[in-house]
Every structure is written in structure tokens, then in C-alpha cells.
Amino acid sequence: MNELQTLFQEARQAARQIARLSDNERNEILKDVASRIGECRDSLLAANGLDLARMDRNNPLYDRLLLTPERLSGIAHDMTEVSTLPSPLGRIIMDRYLPNGLHLNKVSVPYGVIGVIYEARPNVTFDVFALCMKSGNACVLKGGSDAKDSNKAAVALIQLVLKEHGISPAAATLLPATHEATGAMLNAVGYIDLCIPRGGKRLISFVRDNARVPVIETGAGVVNTYFDKDGNIDIARDIIRNAKTRRVSVCNALDCLLVHEQRMADMPKLLAPLAYHNVVLYADERAYAALDGHYPAQLLKHATAEHWGTEFMDYAMAVGTVDSIDQALRHIDTYGSGHSECIITDNEEAARLFQKEVDAACVYVNVPTSFTDGAQFGLGAEIGISTQKLGPRGPMGLEEMTTYKWLIEGYGQVRH
Numbered sequence: 001m002n003e004l005q006t007l008f009q010e011a012r013q014a015a016r017q018i019a020r021l022s023d024n025e026r027n028e029i030l031k032d033v034a035s036r037i038g039e040c041r042d043s044l045l046a047a048n049g050l051d052l053a054r055m056d057r058n059n060p061l062y063d064r065l066l067l068t069p070e071r072l073s074g075i076a077h078d079m080t081e082v083s084t085l086p087s088p089l090g091r092i093i094m095d096r097y098l099p100n101g102l103h104l105n106k107v108s109v110p111y112g113v114i115g116v117i118y119e120a121r122p123n124v125t126f127d128v129f130a131l132c133m134k135s136g137n138a139c140v141l142k143g144g145s146d147a148k149d150s151n152k153a154a155v156a157l158i159q160l161v162l163k164e165h166g167i168s169p170a171a172a173t174l175l176p177a178t179h180e181a182t183g184a185m186l187n188a189v190g191y192i193d194l195c196i197p198r199g200g201k202r203l204i205s206f207v208r209d210n211a212r213v214p215v216i217e218t219g220a221g222v223v224n225t226y227f228d229k230d231g232n233i234d235i236a237r238d239i240i241r242n243a244k245t246r247r248v249s250v251c252n253a254l255d256c257l258l259v260h261e262q263r264m265a266d267m268p269k270l271l272a273p274l275a276y277h278n279v280v281l282y283a284d285e286r287a288y289a290a291l292d293g294h295y296p297a298q299l300l301k302h303a304t305a306e307h308w309g310t311e312f313m314d315y316a317m318a319v320g321t322v323d324s325i326d327q328a329l330r331h332i333d334t335y336g337s338g339h340s341e342c343i344i345t346d347n348e349e350a351a352r353l354f355q356k357e358v359d360a361a362c363v364y365v366n367v368p369t370s371f372t373d374g375a376q377f378g379l380g381a382e383i384g385i386s387t388q389k390l391g392p393r394g395p396m397g398l399e400e401m402t403t404y405k406w407l408i409e410g411y412g413q414v415r416h
Contacts, residue, residue, distance in 0.1 A: 008185075009191065010170035011139075011171070011191065014138045014168040014171040015113050017168055018136055018171050019109075019136045021136070023087040025165070026083075026087075026133050026136070027084075029165050030079050030130055030133055031080060032164070032165070033079060033126075033130075033161045036157055036160070036161055037072055037076040037079070037157070038076055044150070044153050044157070048065070048122060048149070048150045050149040051150050052065060052066060060248065060314045061249060061313075063249040064121045064250070065146055067150065078130070078380060081380045081381070082130045082134050082380035082381055083134065084380075085134065085380050085398060087134070088108055088135050088401065089110065090108065091399075091402075092106070093108060101411070102408055102413060103408070103409045104406060104408055105406070106407075107404060107406075107407055108402040109402060109404060110136035110137045111137055111193040111402070112137060112138070112193040113137065113139070113191060113194075114132055114137045114139050114192075114383075115139070115140040115195040116128045116142070116383065116384075117142045117182060117199070117203065118141075118144065118197070118199055119143075120144055122147045122150035124198055125141060125143065125150075125151050126158075127383065129172050131383050131397065131401050134380075134398055135401035136402075137401060138170065138173070140173045140188075142174075142175045142181055142182055142185050151174055155173075183210070186210050186211040186212060187212050187213070189213055193213070194216065195207065195211055195213050195214065197217065197218065200220060200311070201220040204217055204218070216386050216391055216392060218387065220311060220387065221255075221337055221340060222335060222337040222339065223243070223252060223253060223256070223342075224258060225240060225243060225254055225257050225258070225343075225369065226259075226260075226322070226328040226342070226344070227257065227260060227263060228325060228328075228343060229260040229262040229263060229347075230346045231260075233270060235366060236270055236344045237272075237273055239344055239366070239368045240257060240273070240274070240368075241273040241274060243342070243369050243370050244279060244317055245274065245279065245315070246370045249313045251385060252340050252370055252372040253370070254317060254368075255311055255312050256318040256319070256320060257319050258331060259319065260323075260325075261286065261322065264286060265290070267294075267319075268290065272295075275299065277315055279299065279315045280300075280301060281295060281301065281316075281319050282301050283318075283319040284319065286321040287320065291319075303318055303320070325354065329357050329358065332358055332360075336359075336360060337387055338359060338360050338387040338388075339372070339385060339387050340360060340363075340369040340372040340385075341354075341360045341362075341363055341364070342363075343366075360387075361386060361387055361394035372394070374396070377394075379397025380398065381397070382396055382397055383397075384396050
């Protein structure tokens with residue numbers, strides 16, 4: 001048995017130990033880790049600094065990689081919040097007596113071992129551990145080389161707390177930041193019960209195409225917002241600015257704005273706030289004409305075919321013009337990724353049509369897509385945003401970290 005197989009086997013054994021813990025015991029572990037994040041802030045930031053020093057500041061992933069005192073406080077707060085949530089385990093999903101007297105219960109249980117492959121996002125290390133611990137799962141983490149020092153420091157902290165509670169440190173296993181480790185995880189049949197990739201389209205496609213273990217797709221977000229002919233321009237300005245510029249590197253950031261042709265005159269006012277953030281606009285012909293002379297020339301470009309369906313992860317955005325809500329819906333169906341989509345309108349009929357027709361995990365009316373987040377949804381944290389339809393969809397919190405089993409009780413019944 002090689003080193004990686006040994007790590008998988010130890011994680012499997014640790015999962016059984018985690019599953020036996022009471023909810024109170026799991027909560028105490030989470031609260032202790034959250035407390036230790038504050039105590040170890042300087043060492044965590046120092047490790048993160050080593051990773052940051054290797055990355056170009058202009059790389060869109062730099063912001064994802066960056067840890068700050070405020071972000072660490074937020075991570076600790078979210079972990080504490082998870083500890084206060086109701087346990088997702090032992091929920092009675094169905095309770096039924098059959099005519100023959102058999103008693104059936106459908107009950108939520110842990111998966112066992114959850115593997116997560118992710119890129120330059122060290123906060124994911126803590127989020128995954130929190131959700132897996134609370135839901136009775138062990139986790140196997142495969143971070144990218146960009147965040148290898150940050151992840152090592154985070155897992156060392158977590159494992160120290162686990163040992164103090166008499167729990168196997170393998171309950172939070174960090175694999176080497178190598179391609180070999182990725183391949184081993186994807187083929188760890190019998191050890192990994194579920195694999196979740198968090199990252200860009202290329203990573204997700206690679207995992208989907210090469211995994212022999214079950215996979216839930218997450219992440220890639222080509223996000224559109226449609227400004228309807230009956231949209232309120234004042235709220236639209238704030239929604240678009242927030243969705244695009246709050247954090248450009250996250251998967252819920254706005255990538256394409258679609259504007260109804262009847263609102264072309266409003267376009268300069270609509271997009272003026274983006275100029276303060278130096279957002280480059282790739283506009284179709286009608287949008288370019290409406291913005292020419294009203295938006296900084298160095299930031300206004302002509303859109304090409306490649307800009308539709310692009311996840312920019314940067315201060316850049318496509319702007320298109322549509323003749324109707326139906327055309328907007330066709331555009332989203334063609335170029336969206338099933339992540340988050342938004343309509344801005346005061347027309348109730350248009351809003352309901354958009355909600356009904358858009359095929360995405362999260363569909364917004366008059367609210368920015370930046371709210372697609374487990375903590376914002378009251379889930380405490382998230383392990384990812386699922387864009388698939390089979391199984392979990394949207395922000396994946398505690399309930400999505402469980403499966404179920406049937407418990408059948410009787411007293412001597414036999415089948416005829």
C-alpha cells in the first residue's frame with residue numbers, strides 16, 4: 001500500500017470515529033478550532049504570505065488566495081455559526097407503517113469520507129472541515145499548489161485540536177499538492193464516498209471526466225443579469241455595481257449584462273458606477289453606440305463572440321442588447337452555466353416568467369447574484385455551489401452533506 005492509499009484508509013477509519021460522536025462533541029471541536037484561528041492569526045497570515053509572494057498580484061486568483069485579519073475573523077465566525085446550527089443527522093425524512101405492520105424510517109446519515117479538490121482558496125479548508133465535522137464526515141482535502149503553505153498551516157491547526165479531543169487527525173487529511181494526488185483521489189473507490197471539485201471550468205471538467213468515485217459539480221459561474229424594459233434604474237445601478245465589483249474573483253460575480261432595447265438611453269447612467277472601479281466593458285454594437293462618449297474610452301471595447309459565456313473573474317464584463325425578455329432567456333440558456341441569474345424589473349409577469357424559464361440553481365428578482373452563498377442563505381457556510389440537477393443544487397450546506405438510509409422494523413413478518 002502506497003502513502004496515498006494509507007492516507008485514504010486512515011481517513012476511512014477516522015470517519016467511523018466521527019460518526020460516533022454526539023452533536024455536542026462535534027460542536028465543541030468546531031468552537032475550539034474557531035477560537036484557535038484567532039490565537040494563531042499571525043502564523044496563518046505568515047503562511048499565506050509565502051503563497052502570496054509566489055503569485056502575481058494581477059492574477060485574478062490573488063484575491064481568492066488572500067487571507068486578512070478580517071477574513072480570518074469571518075472564517076472563525078462562520079465556523080462558530082455552524083456549531084450552533086441544528087444537527088443534520090438523524091432527521092426523519094419519512095416515517096411510515098405498511099399494511100403488513102412493517103415500520104419504515106428514512107433517516108439522514110453521513111456520507112463517510114468527502115473529498116474536495118480546490119484551487120487557490122485557503123478559506124475552503126476551514127469551511128469544508130466545519131461542514132464535514134458537523135455532519136459526521138471525515139474530509140480529504142486536495143488544495144492547489146498556489147495555496148500549499150496556507151493549507152498546511154490551516155490543517156495543522158485543525159489536527160492539533162482534533163488530537164486534543166482524542167480524535168484521529170486523519171478526520172481532516174490534506175493530500176500533497178500534486179497531480180498524482182488528484183488522480184489518486186479520483187480513483188479512491190472504497191475510500192472516498194463523494195468528491196466535490198471547487199474551481200474553474202477546466203478543473204471541474206477534468207474531475208468529471210476522470211473520476212471513478214461519485215462527483216458533485218460545483219463552481220463555474222457564467223452569471224447574467226437582465227435589465228428589463230420595466231426595470232427601476234436606481235436599484236439596477238446598485239445591483240449591477242454590487243454583483244460585478246464586490247469581489248470579482250468569486251463564482252457569483254456578474255459576467256454579462258443584458259439590456260432591453262427600450263432602455264438604451266439609460267445605459268450611461270446605469271453603468272456609470274462601474275467606471276469608478278475601472279471595469280472594462282465588452283459591448284455589442286448597440287450598447288457600444290449608447291456608451292460611446294459617456295463611458296471612459298480606454299475601458300470600452302467591442303465585444304466578440306468569445307466574450308459571451310466567459311467567466312471573467314476580473315474587472316471586466318460583457319454588455320449585450322436584447323429586443324425582448326424571450327431573447328434574454330435564449331441568451332441565458334445558450335451561454336449561462338446554471339449557476340445564478342438575475343432579472344431587474346417592476347413587471348410581475350416578467351419576473352414570474354424569468355423565474356419559471358431560467359434553468360439555474362439560483363434565480364434572482366431585483367437582487368444581486370452576490371447573495372449566492374451558503375452563509376448568506378443561512379446555511380452557516382458552504383462546501384460549494386452545485387450547478388448540476390442530480391442531487392444537491394445551489395449552495396451546499398449541512399443537509400447536502402448527508403445521505404440517508406432506510407430503517408425497517410417488524411416482528412416476524414415474511415414476504416409472500
